[in-house]
Amino acid sequence: xxxxxxxxxxxxxxxxxxxxxxxxxxxxxxxxxxxxxxxxxxxxxxxxxxxxxxxxxxxxxxxxxxxxxxxxxxxxxxxxxxxxxxxxxxxxxxxxxxxxxxxxxxxxxxxxxxxxxxxxxxxxxxxxxxxxxxxxxxxxxxxxxxxxxxxxxxxxxx
Amino acid sequence: xxxxxxxxxxxxxxxxxxxxxxxxxxxxxxxxxxxxxxxxxxxxxxxxxxxxxxxxxxxxxxxxxxxxxxxxxxxxxxxxxxxxxxxxxxxxxxxxxxxxxxxxxxxxxxxxxxxxxxxxxxxxxxxxxxxxxxxxxxxxxxxxxxxxxxxxxxxxxx
Amino acid sequence: xxxxxxxxxxxxxxxxxxxxxxxxxxxxxxxxxxxxxxxxxxxxxxxxxxxxxxxxxxxxxxxxxxxxxxxxxxxxxxxxxxxxxxxxxxxxxxxxxxxxxxxxxxxxxxxxxxxxxxxxxxxxxxxxxxxxxxxxxxxxxxxxxxxxxxxxxxxxxx
Amino acid sequence: xxxxxxxxxxxxxxxxxxxxxxxxxxxxxxxxxxxxxxxxxxxxxxxxxxxxxxxxxxxxxxxxxxxxxxxxxxxxxxxxxxxxxxxxxxxxxxxxxxxxxxxxxxxxxxxxxxxxxxxxxxxxxxxxxxxxxxxxxxxxxxxxxxxxxxxxxxxxxx
Amino acid sequence: xxxxxxxxxxxxxxxxxxxxxxxxxxxxxxxxxxxxxxxxxxxxxxxxxxxxxxxxxxxxxxxxxxxxxxxxxxxxxxxxxxxxxxxxxxxxxxxxxxxxxxxxxxxxxxxxxxxxxxxxxxxxxxxxxxxxxxxxxxxxxxxxxxxxxxxxxxxxxx
Amino acid sequence: xxxxxxxxxxxxxxxxxxxxxxxxxxxxxxxxxxxxxxxxxxxxxxxxxxxxxxxxxxxxxxxxxxxxxxxxxxxxxxxxxxxxxxxxxxxxxxxxxxxxxxxxxxxxxxxxxxxxxxxxxxxxxxxxxxxxxxxxxxxxxxxxxxxxxxxxxxxxxx
Numbered sequence: 001x002x003x004x005x006x007x008x009x010x011x012x013x014x015x016x017x018x019x020x021x022x023x024x025x026x027x028x029x030x031x032x033x034x035x036x037x038x039x040x041x042x043x044x045x046x047x048x049x050x051x052x053x054x055x056x057x058x059x060x061x062x063x064x065x066x067x068x069x070x071x072x073x074x075x076x077x078x079x080x081x082x083x084x085x086x087x088x089x090x091x092x093x094x095x096x097x098x099x100x101x102x103x104x105x106x107x108x109x110x111x112x113x114x115x116x117x118x119x120x121x122x123x124x125x126x127x128x129x130x131x132x133x134x135x136x137x138x139x140x141x142x143x144x145x146x147x148x149x150x151x152x153x154x155x156x157x158x
Numbered sequence: 159x160x161x162x163x164x165x166x167x168x169x170x171x172x173x174x175x176x177x178x179x180x181x182x183x184x185x186x187x188x189x190x191x192x193x194x195x196x197x198x199x200x201x202x203x204x205x206x207x208x209x210x211x212x213x214x215x216x217x218x219x220x221x222x223x224x225x226x227x228x229x230x231x232x233x234x235x236x237x238x239x240x241x242x243x244x245x246x247x248x249x250x251x252x253x254x255x256x257x258x259x260x261x262x263x264x265x266x267x268x269x270x271x272x273x274x275x276x277x278x279x280x281x282x283x284x285x286x287x288x289x290x291x292x293x294x295x296x297x298x299x300x301x302x303x304x305x306x307x308x309x310x311x312x313x314x315x316x
Numbered sequence: 317x318x319x320x321x322x323x324x325x326x327x328x329x330x331x332x333x334x335x336x337x338x339x340x341x342x343x344x345x346x347x348x349x350x351x352x353x354x355x356x357x358x359x360x361x362x363x364x365x366x367x368x369x370x371x372x373x374x375x376x377x378x379x380x381x382x383x384x385x386x387x388x389x390x391x392x393x394x395x396x397x398x399x400x401x402x403x404x405x406x407x408x409x410x411x412x413x414x415x416x417x418x419x420x421x422x423x424x425x426x427x428x429x430x431x432x433x434x435x436x437x438x439x440x441x442x443x444x445x446x447x448x449x450x451x452x453x454x455x456x457x458x459x460x461x462x463x464x465x466x467x468x469x470x471x472x473x474x
Numbered sequence: 475x476x477x478x479x480x481x482x483x484x485x486x487x488x489x490x491x492x493x494x495x496x497x498x499x500x501x502x503x504x505x506x507x508x509x510x511x512x513x514x515x516x517x518x519x520x521x522x523x524x525x526x527x528x529x530x531x532x533x534x535x536x537x538x539x540x541x542x543x544x545x546x547x548x549x550x551x552x553x554x555x556x557x558x559x560x561x562x563x564x565x566x567x568x569x570x571x572x573x574x575x576x577x578x579x580x581x582x583x584x585x586x587x588x589x590x591x592x593x594x595x596x597x598x599x600x601x602x603x604x605x606x607x608x609x610x611x612x613x614x615x616x617x618x619x620x621x622x623x624x625x626x627x628x629x630x631x632x
Numbered sequence: 633x634x635x636x637x638x639x640x641x642x643x644x645x646x647x648x649x650x651x652x653x654x655x656x657x658x659x660x661x662x663x664x665x666x667x668x669x670x671x672x673x674x675x676x677x678x679x680x681x682x683x684x685x686x687x688x689x690x691x692x693x694x695x696x697x698x699x700x701x702x703x704x705x706x707x708x709x710x711x712x713x714x715x716x717x718x719x720x721x722x723x724x725x726x727x728x729x730x731x732x733x734x735x736x737x738x739x740x741x742x743x744x745x746x747x748x749x750x751x752x753x754x755x756x757x758x759x760x761x762x763x764x765x766x767x768x769x770x771x772x773x774x775x776x777x778x779x780x781x782x783x784x785x786x787x788x789x790x
Numbered sequence: 791x792x793x794x795x796x797x798x799x800x801x802x803x804x805x806x807x808x809x810x811x812x813x814x815x816x817x818x819x820x821x822x823x824x825x826x827x828x829x830x831x832x833x834x835x836x837x838x839x840x841x842x843x844x845x846x847x848x849x850x851x852x853x854x855x856x857x858x859x860x861x862x863x864x865x866x867x868x869x870x871x872x873x874x875x876x877x878x879x880x881x882x883x884x885x886x887x888x889x890x891x892x893x894x895x896x897x898x899x900x901x902x903x904x905x906x907x908x909x910x911x912x913x914x915x916x917x918x919x920x921x922x923x924x925x926x927x928x929x930x931x932x933x934x935x936x937x938x939x940x941x942x943x944x945x946x947x948x
Contacts, residue, residue, distance in 0.1 A: 003291040004201060004212070008875070013215055013287075013846070015853050017873035019815055019894050025493055032297075043162060053372055054162070056487070057171055060376050060548050061232050063489050067544055067552055070857055072226065072279055073286050074219050074850050078857055078870055080552055082582060083491035085482070104493050106582075108872060108896075112293075113286050120278045120297070121230055128231050128271050129171075133161035135270075135305065135313050139190075139278070140298030147293065155293050166401070171372070173379050175399035177341055177420050183651055211846055214645070218706050218850050221647050225702055225710055228383055232376050236383055236396055238710055240740060241649035243640070262651050264740075266398060266422075319607040320517060320528070324717070329531055329603075329688070331695050333715035335657055335736050348613075359478060370478070373487055377548050386699055388542065388595055389602050390535050390692050394699055394712055424714060424738075428609075429602050436594045436613070437546055444547050444587050445487075449477035451586075451621065451629050455506075455594070456614035463609065471609050499809055530685055530803070534692050534864050537805050541860055541868055554868055556898060557807035559798070578809050580898075635923035636833060636844070645847055645919075664929075675794060686794070689803055693864050700862065704911055705918050706851050744925075745918050752910045752929070753862055760863050760903050761803075765793035767902075767937065767945050771822075771910070772930030779925065787925050 006075045015075050021108040026149030028103050030115035032142040034123045035096040040134045044097070044126075045090045054129050055088040055097070062086045062122030066103055069117045079107045081114060086122055096137070099123055100145075110152075112144045164233045173233050179266040184307030186261050188273035190300040192281045193254040198292045202255070202284075203248045213246040213255070216283040220244045223279030224261055224272045231275070237265045239272060244280055254295070257281055258303075268310075270302045322391045331391050337424040342465030344419050346431035348458040350439045351412040356450045360413070360442075361406050371404040371413070374441040378402045381437030382419055382430045389433070395423045397430060402438055412453070415439055416461075426468075428460045480549045489549050495582040500623030502577055504589035506616040508597045509570040514608045518571070518600075519564045528603050529562040529571070536560045536596030540577055543591045553581045555588060560596055570611070573597055574619075584626075586618045638707045647707050653740040658781030660735055662747035664774040666755045667728040672766045676729070676758075677722050687720040687729070690757040694718045697753030698735055698746045705749070711739045713746060718754055728769075731755055732777075742784075744776045796865045805865050811898040816939030818893055820905035822932040824913045825886040830924045834887070834916075835880050844919050845878040845887070852876045852912030856893055859907045869897045871904060876912055886927070889913055890935075900942075902934045 005016050044054045063084045070078040083104035091098050101118035103111040123139045130137065147155040163174050202212045221242045228236040241262035249256050259276035261269040281297045288295065305313040321332050360370045379400045386394040399420035407414050417434035419427040439455045446453065463471040479490050518528045537558045544552040557578035565572050575592035577585040597613045604611065621629040637648050676686045695716045702710040715736040723730050733750035735743040755771045762769065779787040795806050834844045853874045860868040873894040881888050891908035893901040913929045920927065937945040 004287060005290045006287045011211075012875075012877075013211070013849060013853070014875040015856075015871070015873055017875075017894060019872035019896055053169075053171070053369060056369055056372055057232055057376055059487060060373055061230070063487070064380075064545075064548055065230055066489075068226075068230065071854075072219070072223055072230075073283055074215055074854055076286060077872065080554065080581070080870065081489070082493035082551065083489055085486075085488035085491075087486075104491060106493055107870070112289060113282065116282055116285065116297075120282065120300075123300075124271065124274055124278065125231055127274065128234060129162065129164045131270060131302075132163045135302055136315050137301065138298075139274075139300035140296075142278075142281075142297035142300070143295065144289075144293055157294050170401075170403075171375060171379070172401035173382075173397070173399055175401075175420060177398035177422055211843060214843055214846055215850055217645060218847055221645070222703075222706055222854075224647075229380075232380055235398065238396065238712065238739070239647070240651035240709065241647055243644075243646035243649075245644075262649060264651055265396070320603060321606045322603045327527075328717075328719075329527070329691060329695070330717040331698075331713070331715055333717075333736060335714035335738055369485075369487070373548055377546070381546055384542075384546065387696075388535070388539055388546075389599055390531055390696055392602060393714065396712065423712070428605060429598065432598055432601065432613075436598065436616075439616075440587065440590055440594065441547055443590065444550060445478060445480045447586060447618075448479045451618055452631050453617065454614075455590075455616035456612075458594075458597075458613035458616070459611065460605075460609055473610050527685060527688055530688055531692055533803060534689055537803070538696075538861075538864055540805075554870065554897070555805070556809035556867065557805055559802075559804040559807075561802075578807060580809055636919065637922045638919045643843075645843070685801075685803070689864055693862070697862055700858075704851070704855055704858065704862075705915055706847055708918060744921060745914065748914055748917065748929075752914065752932075755932075756903065756906055756910065757863055759906065760866060761794060761796045763902060763934075764795045767934055768947050769933065770930075771906075771932035772928075774910075774913075774929035774932070775927065776921075776925055789926050 018108040023106055023108055024149045026105050026110050028112040028115040029146040030119045030144050031100045032119040032123045033096055033098045034126050034137055034139045035094055036134055036137045038095045040130055041095045058122040058125040059086045061125035062101055062118040065121030066114045066118040069114045073113050076113050077109050079105045081105050097126055110147055110150055112147050176266040181264055181266055182307050184263050184268050186270040186273040187304040188277045188302050189258045190277040190281045191254055191256045192284050192295055192297045193252055194292055194295045196253045198288055199253045212287050216280040217244045219283035220259055220276040220280030224276040227272045227275045231271050234271050235267050237263045239263050255284055268305055268308055270305050334424040339422055339424055340465045342421050342426050344428040344431040345462040346435045346460050347416045348435040348439045349412055349414045350442050350453055350455045351410055352450055352453045354411045356446055357411045370445050374438040375402045377441035378417055378434040378438030382434040385430045385433045389429050392429050393425050395421045397421050413442055426463055426466055428463050492582040497580055497582055498623045500579050500584050502586040502589040503620040504575050504593045504618050506573045506593040506597045507570055508600050508611055508613045509568055510608055510611045512569045514604055515569045532596040532599040533560045535599035536575055536592040539595030540588045540592040543588045547587050550587050551583050553579045555579050584621055584624055586621050650740040655738055655740055656781045658737050658742050660744040660747040661778040662751045662776050663732045664751040664755045665728055665730045666758050666769055666771045667726055668766055668769045670727045672762055673727045686761050690754040691718045693757035694733055694750040694754030698750040701746045701749045705745050708745050709741050711737045713737050729758055742779055742782055744779050808898040813896055813898055814939045816895050816900050818902040818905040819936040820891050820909045820934050822889045822909040822913045823886055824916050824927055824929045825884055826924055826927045828885045830920055831885045848878055848912040848915040849876045851915035852891055852908040855911030856904045856908040859904045863903050866903050867899050869895045871895050887916055900937055900940055902937050
């Protein structure tokens with residue numbers, strides 16, 4: 001199965017051997033958004049200014065989820081994460097919230113999955129806290145926008 | 159903060175008191191998709207027929223993630239899940255994979271978050287296994303399409 | 317070993333058989349405090365008003381920890397928690413933060429351990445976020461103040 | 475928010491970037507105690523000599539909890555712990571049990587939180603096993619007594 | 633796939649729907665053994681009498697593992713366990729340790745997997761603590777000896 | 791307690807201090823088997839060719855369990871695993887399935903426990919998926935067959 005490194009020559013899944021890879025500084029950034037009505041967005045942004053910090057809680061959920069990535073994604077290597085940061089920005093055009101998650105490590109493999117897991121968990125946490133007022137919110141645009149460090153070099157998405 | 163039940167009158171987050179809610183049969187269905195190139199999709203679907211079962215592994219990851227939902231989403235109640243099933247369908251039009259996750263429980267609160275977590279983790283697992291050949295895949299359309307059981311009644315998305 | 321129900325007649329630890337106990341509504345309240353300098357307390361309370369919500373994050377950590385209690389305390393039964401709420405109150409007299417955690421369930425055994433775990437984890441989380449400015453903070457007064465529901469009846473601490 | 479390194483310039487929580495810190499040997503010692511009646515203490519110490527090893531089980535719970543620290547404390551970095559040891563000493567003066575937890579690592583950040591988590595979980599485990607005979611035990615004196623290794627130097631509490 | 637209930641008509645794995653099953657009292661007993669040299673066994677049994685309680689720690693590990701079963705076994709349902717007990721008996725004939733694990737629940741599906749997971753984890757914990765003196769120990773005889781409660785009736789192994 | 795390094799001079803369990811050990815490449819291989827009737831084995835092997843991939847799911851469960859080893863085995867050190875691979879081979883002579891698990895790390899202590907945990911969890915997962923048709927399957931032969939790297943040198947079992 002050319003290219004799918006998570007399978008051996010017999011097509012059996014394995015956690016890829018990274019023991020010969022160099023320990024290098026690695027970074028990944030992932031983003032996502034959650035689309036909601038303007039009224040729902042107003043509830044969140046008003047709460048942020050006054051009380052009931054939806055975005056603050058989603059940020060913590062994303063940070064904690066990054067640390068659980070290897071527990072969630074079957075073939076992911078456990079990694080000593082050295083940084084996790086999330087930005088959650090209300091966007092009236094969407095309308096909704098834009099999420100960006102940055103993860104760093106010094107390790108033998110990249111942290112794209114950690115960044116994606118942080119961003120998606122933050123989005124799910126927003127959904128959970130707001131679903132009493134709106135059930136048809138949609139999460140989308142979950143993707144990697146930057147990956148650097150390691151042999152495969154720098155990747156950026158437009 | 160009208161409507162945001164996860165916050166009390168002072169705006170402090172709490173896990174909502176569901177102890178007076180009836181134990182009823184509840185179901186939720188969530189869906190998501192991951193968009194990739196036709197070539198990448200072909201690698202997955204060929205592997206499925208022959209060897210290297212990307213979709214089978216993503217399905218297992220989604221089922222296991224449903225059981226971790228209360229561990230990931232801060233204000234979610236732990237629930238005795240009674241069923242989890244995922245459908246992962248290649249879609250040449252997308253091109254990519256369409257994911258649907260169904261979760262059931264007999265409990266005091268709904269299982270939307272479990273279904274959403276299952277669907278998003280299955281999508282992330284596909285990303286992980288295929289990222290060596292394509293990094294700019296995008297996960298989207300993550301939403302609840304059915305919720306039933308409990309006081310708030312039946313919700314369906316078009 | 318009279319009274320120590322977690323050990324059988326041979327002195328071997330076991331998870332006590334609660335299968336014949338009635339499922340009843342149960343509640344427990346635990347409290348704790350963390351003592352710090354007035355200057356450190358001011359950093360926290362100013363941050364709360366403006367930015368950097370130490371107490372909001374500690375509250376979330378306490379809620380999530382309540383759900384992990386059976387994973388932390390070896391002989392604790394897993395329980396379907398139906399409510400978790402934490403109050404974190406700055407106290408200039410202490411000086412420091414007073415923490416109160418309330419947990420409810422409908423189950424076959426009590427939730428004292430869940431309330432204690434929530435309170436102590438909230439206190440530890442405050443310590444973690446503030447330790448860069450003060451290392452000699454002390455956590456104390458961790459105890460159960462209310463327990464009700466179940467055969468052993470109501471317990472209140474003065 | 476001067477000094478509170480867990481918040482960025484905008485007051486948003488993040489897991490602090492430690493990727494530029496040196497990997498050094500680090501140690502932390504934390505202590506706690508649990509106060510109970512002399513009769514309860516006697517039950518524990520007699521059990522230790524004969525059967526029903528409360529302190530042995532609390533020690534194991536503390537060791538295992540140290541490994542879960544990054545899962546409990548939101549902004550804690552995951553660390554490759556290289557040693558955990560707990561001393562649990564009956565103290566007739568207290569009366570109760572004194573707990574000391576020592577944790578070591580070779581890493582980019584300290585292990586105070588791991589030592590504190592080990593000590594508090596050991597105390598909570600004692601509470602759990604003895605609560606059938608005494609409910610008004612109090613856990614206190616939870617603090618760091620030694621921290622060494624890393625840029626901020628050696629800290630000792632009197 | 634006749635009989636393999638964990639797969640649907642299309643051969644796709646799912647967590648079986650148990651929502652229509654009755655909640656009944658269920659029990660399962662599993663056993664295992666670990667074979668070692670007489671010298672190694674003597675180290676364990678002497679330690680038990682004096683100091684260094686290998687069997688006590690293995691018992692706690694087994695109890696805690698029973699609570700993690702649904703996290704380890706992909707298609708297992710989470711269950712509210714109501715009892716876990718382990719017997720660990722030195723057997724000079726083996727020579728080694730015989731392990732028996734009993735688990736109870738009131739639920740919609742059985743607890744065989746919980747009993748098996750408890751027994752195997754206790755055996756693995758013994759291996760871990762003794763491997764410094766003997767590496768060629770073998771764990772075997774891991775099986776269910778009793779299962780009762782639920783529609784499929786009572787099963788006993790000779 | 792000569793030789794049992796997991797206990798200190800007083801017989802108290804601790805997580806052994808490995809902070810002075812060199813970080814070296816380490817590998818361990820463990821094996822196990824599960825014995826069943828020929829009919830049950832046929833169900834599995836037919837499913838593998840057609841649909842219902844019991845062995846594929848057991849392989850994933852084993853890989854994920856390797857990452858949970860330090861969470862299951864009380865005195866195990868957390869380790870940055872760099873490779874996990876499992877072979878599951880039907881054996882008509884047994885009759886049943888033979889399992890082999892290989893784990894690698896670059897760390898300060900060995901990965902025997904990770905390999906054993908992967909093999910035993912894969913065996914338990916097979917049991918879970920097939921138990922509807924046969925309850926008296928037996929898991930055995932769980933042992934380490936290779937360990938290399940680190941000060942104690944190479945160990946191979948015949």
